[in-house]
Amino acid sequence: MSATTSTKARVTTATLREMKSAGNPIVMVTAYDAPSARLAEEAGVDSILVGDSLGMVVLGHDSTLPVTLDDMLRHTAAVVRGTSRALIVADMPFLSFQISPEEAVRNAGRFLAEAGATAVKLEGGISIAPTVERIVAAGIPVMGHIGLTPQSVNVFGGFKVQGRETDSAIALVQDALALEAAGAFAIVLELVPAELAAIVSEEVSIPTIGIGAGGGCDGQVQVFHDLLGLGTFKPKHAKRYADVGDAIRSAIGAYTAEVRSGAFPAEENLTHLDAEVIGELEVALPLTPGEDE
Numbered sequence: 001m002s003a004t005t006s007t008k009a010r011v012t013t014a015t016l017r018e019m020k021s022a023g024n025p026i027v028m029v030t031a032y033d034a035p036s037a038r039l040a041e042e043a044g045v046d047s048i049l050v051g052d053s054l055g056m057v058v059l060g061h062d063s064t065l066p067v068t069l070d071d072m073l074r075h076t077a078a079v080v081r082g083t084s085r086a087l088i089v090a091d092m093p094f095l096s097f098q099i100s101p102e103e104a105v106r107n108a109g110r111f112l113a114e115a116g117a118t119a120v121k122l123e124g125g126i127s128i129a130p131t132v133e134r135i136v137a138a139g140i141p142v143m144g145h146i147g148l149t150p151q152s153v154n155v156f157g158g159f160k161v162q163g164r165e166t167d168s169a170i171a172l173v174q175d176a177l178a179l180e181a182a183g184a185f186a187i188v189l190e191l192v193p194a195e196l197a198a199i200v201s202e203e204v205s206i207p208t209i210g211i212g213a214g215g216g217c218d219g220q221v222q223v224f225h226d227l228l229g230l231g232t233f234k235p236k237h238a239k240r241y242a243d244v245g246d247a248i249r250s251a252i253g254a255y256t257a258e259v260r261s262g263a264f265p266a267e268e269n270l271t272h273l274d275a276e277v278i279g280e281l282e283v284a285l286p287l288t289p290g291e292d293e
Contacts, residue, residue, distance in 0.1 A: 011046050011087040013119060013141045013185040019046070019218070020207040026219025028089075028209055029227070032058050032075045034082030036224050047087040049121065049221055050076040052094070053150070057225050064150045067093045069107055073115045080116035089143050090117040094151045097122055101134040108140045121188065123149035125175020129182040136183035144179035146172055147213065148191035161191045161212075169196050173203055180204045188221065189213040191237070212237030 019026050029040040030051040037048050051057075054075055055067040069092075076090040090111045097104035104122075111117040119141035122128055132142050147162045163172040172192065179187055186207040189197045194214025201208040201217050210217030212235070225231045226238035229245045258264035273281075 010085055010118065013087070016046070016087070016186055016207045016219075020205075026207055026209060028219055028221035029224055030221060031079055031224040034078045037079040037082035037086070040224060041083045041086045045086055046219075047089060048079055048083065050079050050088065050090045050117070051223070052091040053223060057223060057231060063153055065094050065153075069093055069096045069110070072096075073110060076111055076115035076117050087119070088117045089119045089121050090115065091121050097128070097131055097135075101131045104131045105135050105138045105140070108135045108142075109138065112140060119143055119185065121145055123151050125172070126178040129178040132179060132182040132184055142182075142184045143209075144176070144184040144187040145190065146175045146179070146187060146192075147189050147197075150190075161193065163192050163196045169193075172196060173200055176200045176204050176208075180206050189217055 016026055026047065027045045028047040028049055029045045030049045030053060031037045031040050032050060032054040040048055050072065052064040052067040052072060054071065055061040055064045058075075059067070059071070061067070072090060072093050076088065080088055092104070092108060092111075096107045108120045111120050120135070121143040122132060122135075123145045125144070125146045132144065135142050148160065163169045173196075176187055176189075184206060186209060187200075187204065188209045188211065189200060190211045190213065192200075192210075192213040194216060197208065197210055197213035198216025207218040209219040209221050211221050222238055223231075226235060227241050229240045229243040230248075231245075234240065255264065
């Protein structure tokens with residue numbers, strides 16, 4: 001039985017490399033809690049990314065920048081507890097790896113030691129390659145992330161496709177090669193033209209995981225909430241496979257109506273005391289206020 005179908009052994013970074021070599025597409029989902037992760041794993045995904053996008057998807061922020069290391073550790077641990085097979089990759093949030101390589105190694109190690117993740121993901125290319133090399137040297141697998149890197153949204157001037165021009169396209173390929181040389185086991189390509197993503201995927205020997213980067217990547221990653229229609233924003237790169245949000249809204253609406261009408265809770269939702277206990281309570285309890293003694 002292969003690692004991707006076993007219910008006992010987790011998918012590893014080596015598994016993903018083998019999948020690229022065999023031409024088997026890698027399926028990754030971004031999830032943030034134990035129930036979502038469990039459902040994604042039961043559906044057969046190979047890997048789960050605990051993204052700092054939880055700041056926008058779960059915590060209500062307008063960017064990933066307010067997400068803290070403690071936020072990420074807490075949600076990563078929840079995802080790990082909800083799974084047994086998928087490879088769990090955790091995003092390192094803003095300023096958790098940029099200050100110094102030493103601090104980056106220390107923070108990356110916490111995801112493995114405290115939260116149970118298998119790997120961490122860092123945004124950036126050539127500029128962070130030395131940090132990636134230090135983390136990998138410490139025995140911590142690293143996934144890279146280039147193209148649109150949301151932690152740099154203020155530099156980019158918004159959430160825009162990257163690598164459209166020749167110079168920026170060449171720079172992106174160089175970023176990918178630098179991450180591979182630094183020891184990254186895979187690279188996320190976000191909002192990159194499909195042709196460029198295919199070129200990068202050919203240039204590097206490690207897997208590429210696309211989000212808004214076309215089918216030329218070795219795998220795809222999408223956000224749990226986008227797939228299921230749980231959010232208010234529908235990105236161009238995402239496909240909605242269900243409208244679970246509508247089902248949830250309808251269910252809670254029905255509950256609300258039944259509470260207000262008195263239909264819930266019904267008899268089948270109740271438990272009752274024995275008559276003997278009721279009699280003993282009537283004797284033991286004091287009279288209600290205002291009742292004559």
